[in-house]
Amino acid sequence: xxxxxxxxxxxxxxxxxxxxxxxxxxxxxxxxxxxxxxxxxxxxxxxxxxxxxxxxxx
Numbered sequence: 001x002x003x004x005x006x007x008x009x010x011x012x013x014x015x016x017x018x019x020x021x022x023x024x025x026x027x028x029x030x031x032x033x034x035x036x037x038x039x040x041x042x043x044x045x046x047x048x049x050x051x052x053x054x055x056x057x058x
Contacts, residue, residue: 009039016040020047021056 012031016039019028026044031037050056 008036012036012039013043016043017047018043020044021051023051 016029019040020026020043024044026041029037029040029044031040047056
């Protein structure tokens with residue numbers, strides 16, 4: 001069976017979350033499209049908040 005491609009919006013959010021969890025700067029966002037950039041930054045912000053609250057340990 002072929003794997004179904006992931007939703008691009010979900011992928012942008014998840015990649016941003018991973019970058020934030022690893023402590024990367026928001027300047028490293030690879031997206032230029034406004035919609036995907038906003039989702040990536042949203043995931044990045046969520047991860048930074050979780051890290052500050054002590055939920056993520058890395």
